[in-house]
Every structure is written in C-alpha cells, then in structure tokens.
Amino acid sequence: MQMKQFAVFGNPIKHSKSPRIHKMFSEQTGIALSYNAHLTSTDNFDKSIKSFFSCGGSGANITIPFKEQAYKLVDELSERASLAGAVNTIKVLRDGRLLGDNTDGIGLLSDIKRLGMVFPKTKILLIGAGGAARGIIQPLLSLGCELIITNRTYTRAQELSKIFSALGKKITSVDFSKLQDERFDLIINATSSGIYNEIPQIPFEIINKNTACYDIFYQERLTPFLSLAKTQGVIQLADGLGMLVEQAAYSFLLWNEVMPATSSVLEVMRKECTQFT
Numbered sequence: 516m517q518m519k520q521f522a523v524f525g526n527p528i529k530h531s532k533s534p535r536i537h538k539m540f541s542e543q544t545g546i547a548l549s550y551n552a553h554l555t556s557t558d559n560f561d562k563s564i565k566s567f568f569s570c571g572g573s574g575a576n577i578t579i580p581f582k583e584q585a586y587k588l589v590d591e592l593s594e595r596a597s598l599a600g601a602v603n604t605i606k607v608l609r610d611g612r613l614l615g616d617n618t619d620g621i622g623l624l625s626d627i628k629r630l631g632m633v634f635p636k637t638k639i640l641l642i643g644a645g646g647a648a649r650g651i652i653q654p655l656l657s658l659g660c661e662l663i664i665t666n667r668t669y670t671r672a673q674e675l676s677k678i679f680s681a682l683g684k685k686i687t688s689v690d691f692s693k694l695q696d697e698r699f700d701l702i703i704n705a706t707s708s709g710i711y712n713e714i715p716q717i718p719f720e721i722i723n724k725n726t727a728c729y730d731i732f733y734q735e736r737l738t739p740f741l742s743l744a745k746t747q748g749v750i751q752l753a754d755g756l757g758m759l760v761e762q763a764a765y766s767f768l769l770w771n772e773v774m775p776a777t778s779s780v781l782e783v784m785r786k787e788c789t790q791f792t
C-alpha cells in the first residue's frame with residue numbers, strides 16, 4: 516500500500532514542529548506516512564491545497580496566517596471548525612470533497628486539563644479576540660467554566676461574547692481598563708502580542724500567585740506574558756507547546772482513526788526545543 520501523505524501549509528513554515536511531531540506519532544503507532552512543510556502565499560494558498568490533494572494527499576494542517584482562508588476553501592465543516600470560524604486540519608473524504616476541522620480548542624483543553632489548571636466552575640480570563648481566541652471559546656465553555664473575554668480592541672471581545680451568548684453560553688466581556696478589581700483562577704493569553712515581544716496591557720495586579728497562567732504561544736525562552744506572570748509570583752504557568760502536541764494528536768486521530776500518546780512526544784519536544792533555532 517502507498518504511504519499516506521500529509522503536510523502543513525503556512526507562512527512562515529521553516530520552524531514548524533509539526534513534521535517532527537507527526538513522525539514520532541507515526542513511529543509510535545506503526546502507521547507509515549510522510550509529512551512535509553509547505554511554504555505558501557495568500558495568492559497561492561487555494562491552488563497549493565487543491566494540488567496537494569489532487570496529487571494524492573490524505574490530510575493537511577493549516578497554520579498562521581491561513582486558517583480563515585482554509586475555512587472558506589473546504590467543502591464541509593465540522594461543528595467545532597464552524598464555531599471557531601477557522602480550520603487547522605483538512606481531511607479528504609471518500610468522495611474527494613475536503614472536510615475542514617479545528618483541533619486547536621480541544622488541544623488547549625487537553626493540555627490545561629493535563630496541567631490541572633481547569634475544572635468545572637474555574638473562572639477564566641481569555642485575553643484576545645482574534646482567530647486563535649475564537650477557536651478555544653467553545654471547548655472552554657463545554658467544561659462549564661465561567662469565561663470572561665477581554666481584548667485590546669474591546670469591541671472585538673464584545674462581538675465574540677455576543678455570538679457565544681446567543682448560543683446560550685456563559686460568557687461575558689470586560690474592557691482592559693475595568694479588570695483591576697477582578698480575580699481569576701486561570702488567565703489565558705491568546706493574543707499574538709508575544710510575536711512582537713509585547714505584553715497585553717491588562718492591569719498587572721490581577722495576576723498573583725494563585726492565578727494559573729497559560730500562553731497559547733511558545734518560544735525557547737519564557738514568553739513575555741509568562742515572564743510577567745513569573746514576576747507576579749505565579750507558580751502554575753505554561754506555554755503552548757503542550758497544546759501544539761495535543762492539537763497534532765487530534766489531527767492524527769481524524770486522519771488515521773488512532774489517537775497517539777502525547778506525553779512522551781511532548782517530553783521529547785521540550786528537550787529538542789532549544790535545538791530548533
């Protein structure tokens with residue numbers, strides 16, 4: 516039988532850890548596959564995806580900045596991709612049509628559960644209202660958590676809160692400037708501020724040693740948000756490397772109908788991280 520072909524599409528893509536993660540899943544499960552990284556551009560994205568699948572590709576991951584474009588491109592959407600408004604995983608169906616899914620939210624949820632950061636009724640502050648934030652709202656709400664969303668541009672947080680409240684969910688929005696008297700069990704940074712070496716300008720006093728802090732991004736050193744958390748005395752803090760491995764595992768499950776074990780893979784990735792310069 517021919518080896519199944521998978522790939523990740525994004526820009527930039529050189530430093531993607533997905534090929535390495537899927538190679539480990541393949542070794543662990545005995546499912547032979549190839550997994551490559553493809554650099555693409557906004558103009559060429561649709562063509563690249565279509566040509567990958569018409570040449571026998573079985574599945575693709577989509578990363579920054581193409582998740583919304585992938586959402587528009589696919590023929591069918593899973594419920595969670597539809598709610599997220601973004602697609603990070605594409606699977607070709609038997610009839611050749613493309614199914615779009617989103618495993619980012621379930622990936623985050625698995626990771627924060629593993630870390631013991633979340634329980635039903637946990638009070639969570641979600642910072643950010645872009646595609647990344649939107650993708651994780653539904654999984655967090657599914658646990659019965661109390662979710663408060665905030666964003667630098669407050670109207671975007673309000674809009675998201677409205678969309679999910681209309682579905683009967685327990686979510687509210689609060690402006691950065693009105694946060695100072697609030698306290699949270701968990702604060703999740705889902706902004707892209709770290710990419711610019713910046714920190715969202717929330718009142719820093721809302722972060723204390725009893726607040727767990729999670730940054731959905733990761734880098735070799737602590738992200739700026741996690742450095743701040745550490746300065747504020749936070750004990751429980753984590754970056755998004757675990758989420759990356761978990762979302763990859765759920766993509767692997769969608770494609771191959773086998774759920775790989777993630778903890779050993781995360782351990783290897785954590786050790787190798789400093790070598791991926």
Ligand code: ATR
Pocket residue numbers: 642643644645646647648666667668669671705706707708711713714715716
């Ligand atoms: P993504 O799909 O990665 O979420 P996006 O849709 O461009 O990307 O959204 C980026 C998010 O990061 C937004 O919530 C953005 O805030 P604005 O809506 O005000 O632009 C947030 N963000 C980016 N840089 C930030 C910074 N320095 N401080 C606070 N928030 C920031």
